[in-house]
Amino acid sequence: MAEKKMETFDPIEMSEQQFEKAISCIKKLKKGLIEFLKKPKRVTIVNFPIEMDDGSVQSFKGYRVIHNRVFGPGKGGIRYHPDLTMEEVISMAKLMTWKCALLNIPFGGAKGGVICDTKVLTDGELRRITRRFTSELGDNIGPNIDIPAPDMYTSEQTMAWIFDTYDMLHPGKNNRPVVTGKPIEMGGSYGRNEATGNGVFFVTERFLAKALIPELQTVSGARVVIQGFGNVGAVTAQAFFRKGATITAVSDSQGGVYCEDGLNPDELLAFKEVHGTVVGMPNTMTMSNEEILQLECDLLIPAALSNQIHGENASKINAKVIVEAANSPITPMADEILSERGIYVLPDIVVNAGGVTVSYFEWVQNQMNQQWDLEDVNARLQKKMYKVIDLVFDHWQGFVICEDISSNEKKLNTLNGKKLDFRSVALSISVERVAKATLLRGIWP
């Protein structure tokens, strides 16, 4: 009897499995380059003390990782979380490299964070942690070196503190582009808060219009389930709802709600504002997060945590397309199962790239001391997101035809006998671009 494969949830191992699959789509890649692209360029670890409000002293650990900077300065969020690990930060920095390369944004991949629990820290303590962390990073960050942004449990306030600290240490320069995701009053971009959710919508709308699923060619009328109702999930729900989709279920950390006739995201947001959760919304049925994921729908949009769809539940998913708004919500084992079952997965590096795209717009505006209006930002975002899904889709379609050119049997979209997924295609485009640019620059010295 065949032995059951053990599933890994190690972030580095999972990103390596995806990487290996992607590079098998690339015809020629120097072996040494592959090793170089697998590893982070630089990992900075800092330990520092903070005086707490009660007069005690606590020690904190922070990380900043640059995975690659072939295309430009590092770019990536700063996360505050008690369970943060260096491995997680490294794999998220890698994801940023591939995302920026795919979008043709002139940044490399980076990520960082501090191990801390924001739920038990006061504003004053958070401000001191942020300022001290920034000063410890020193010249490892900078407008043309590495540009942080908000991530889980950091906000535009955190970015304002980072900017202020950096500005104090580097007087007399335009330091606004040192961070993105700043408050509007301090050089933030209009549309940044909604960028990821709006990007999720643009990518999906364009993908459906390609008629790969004949009965599902528009967002209008689509039945949509969204896991997570935070920044990304709520904006995504609003965008789909405005274009005539039926949002049948949403969830947050406390559980989910379902309504056959559809939920109104604005009413859900108002309810959540008062009650702190969507659970208990009138005229809805309460469900667990696991049940939400398994509901029958056209589009399933995970917009919360990583590893939500895995080897154990992938065979129970009942959607036509999964749109990865969150980072890494599907494990490599689940990817295989979904692919075999004919469920399309639109991958995170395409779907949630709206956030880094408008971060890049913010950086450009800061460099030019300009502030674009909202319509301008959204029109540029739409153009970028349409372009990236077109690119991935065209590669996916074209790929196979090349491979099978000598064969009489025409196997569409396959690689080594397996169905080719959009993630591998998207990743392979990014890796090929970074590899080519590395060689074009010429390897130093």
Ligand code: NAD
């Ligand atoms: P957020 O903190 O605003 O929202 C997260 C939501 O997930 C909350 O509603 C929370 O209650 C919910 N949640 C937590 N645990 C859950 C569980 N077990 N089941 C269901 N829901 C649960 O975060 P966000 O900014 O919306 O980010 C969501 C995801 O999108 C993350 O994976 C993040 O890395 C990714 N992402 C965000 C951005 C951005 O611009 N905010 C950009 C790219 C990727």
